[in-house]
Amino acid sequence: xxxxxxxxxxxxxSVTVALDITEHxxxxxxxxxxxxxxxHFGVPYHRELQRQIILEALDHLVKAExxxxxxxxxxxxxxxxxxxxxxxEAAGRMT
Amino acid sequence: MTAHxxxxxxxxxxxxxxxxxxYPGSMITKDDFVPLAPLRxxxxxxxxxxxxxxxxxxxxxxxxxxxxxxGDYSFxxxxxxxxxxxxxxxxxxxxxxGAVNDLNVIFPIERWQELAAESVIGGLTPNFxxxxxxNMDPExxxxxxxxxxxxxxxxxxxxxxxxxxx
Numbered sequence: 001x002x003x004x005x006x007x008x009x010x011x012x013x014s015v016t017v018a019l020d021i022t023e024h025x026x027x028x029x030x031x032x033x034x035x036x037x038x039x040h041f042g043v044p045y046h047r048e049l050q051r052q053i054i055l056e057a058l059d060h061l062v063k064a065e066x067x068x069x070x071x072x073x074x075x076x077x078x079x080x081x082x083x084x085x086x087x088x089e090a091a092g093r094m095t
Numbered sequence: 096m097t098a099h100x101x102x103x104x105x106x107x108x109x110x111x112x113x114x115x116x117x118y119p120g121s122m123i124t125k126d127d128f129v130p131l132a133p134l135r136x137x138x139x140x141x142x143x144x145x146x147x148x149x150x151x152x153x154x155x156x157x158x159x160x161x162x163x164x165x166g167d168y169s170f171x172x173x174x175x176x177x178x179x180x181x182x183x184x185x186x187x188x189x190x191x192x193g194a195v196n197d198l199n200v201i202f203p204i205e206r207w208q209e210l211a212a213e214s215v216i217g218g219l220t221p222n223f224x225x226x227x228x229x230n231m232d233p234e235x236x237x238x239x240x241x242x243x244x245x246x247x248x249x250x251x252x253x254x255x256x257x258x259x260x261x
Contacts, residue, residue, distance in 0.1 A: 001146065001148075001236075001240070001241040001244060001245070001258065001260075002146075002256075002258050003125075003129045003241075004237070004241040004242055004244070004245035005146070005244075005245045005248050005253075005256050005258075006129050006130075006131070006132050007129055007132075007245070008132075008245055008248075008249050009132045010132055010248060010249070010253055010254065010255065010256050011131070011132045011133065011134050011254075011255050011256070012132075012255070012256045012257070012258060013255075013256075013257055013258070014257070014258040014259065014260060015257070015258075015259050016259075016260060017105070017106065018105060018107075018110045018111070018260075019104070019105045020105065020108065020109065020110055020111045020112070021110055021111045021122070021123075021260070023111075024111050024122065024123060024124045024125070025123040025124070025125055026125040026127070026128050027258075028128065028129055028131055028132075029131075032105075034104055034105060034106055035106060036106055036107075036190060036193075037106075037107065037189040037190060037261070038149070038189035038190045038191055038193060038194060038200070038201050038261060039190070039193045039194075039200050039201065040200070040201060040259045040261070041199060041200050041201065041203045041206070041259075042200055043193060043197075043200060044193050044196040044197035044199075044200055045196070045197050047199075047206070050199050050200070050203050050206050051206050051209075051210075054203060054206055054207075054210065054257070055215075057257055058138055058215075058216070058255075058257070061134070061138075061255060061257075062134060062138065064131070066128075066131070067128035067129060067130060067131050068128045077106055
């Protein structure tokens with residue numbers, strides 16, 4: 001899919017949680033996050049994290065130097081969940 | 096590997112091997128890389144599209160066939176102006192407990208709209224593109240669905256594309 005779009009002259013980047021599948025399918029550019037499947041952009045209501053992952057992907061789109069280059073983000077799923085839980089608790093206290 | 100060293104590694108390792116062992120030939124393997132297409136203008140002037148295999152679709156459109164034995168090779172257009180409440184998910188192959196509370200965890204449409212409003216990106220294509228990842232024939236996917244979506248992305252005037260293989 002990604003390769004077909006890149007073939008048409010449109011630069012592409014993907015966000016992946018399955019590094020082994022990415023290594024097999026060889027997309028032009030990818031950003032890997034060590035998150036649960038179905039949670040590529042983080043956790044519910046954590047706008048900053050969702051935005052950060054998108055911005056990292058866009059930055060990789062601009063800066064990647066070779067086809068197949070993967071960027072790794074220094075964030076863990078445990079950290080994302082802790083922050084998401086804190087955001088939900090804070091919202092709960094306000095209501 | 097220790098639990099600590101795994102923290103920044105894949106949460107569920109061995110996915111490709113596991114699925115390919117269960118369904119031989121269903122997983123994609125490529126031997127080469129495609130040449131990088133250069134950016135034609137700055138991101139702040141580029142129109143972005145988003146392609147997702149999360150099975151997100153506008154309410155009222157034909158649901159993806161999530162129980163077909165070889166998969167559903169169709170796609171849906173998702174207007175980029177949609178509210179999350181306009182959309183629903185039809186798929187059975189990834190956990191959706193995050194997405195049901197906040198669709199942006201898998202289909203960050205509100206973040207895209209904000210980044211376009213802030214001119215971080217030049218704008219959004221009229222549509223985003225969505226399909227389901229459960230497709231057991233990679234050759235057919237490459238020959239039909241991948242080409243169909245790539246054509247639709249070009250027709251929508253995309254300058255750059257971000258993909259999220261769910």
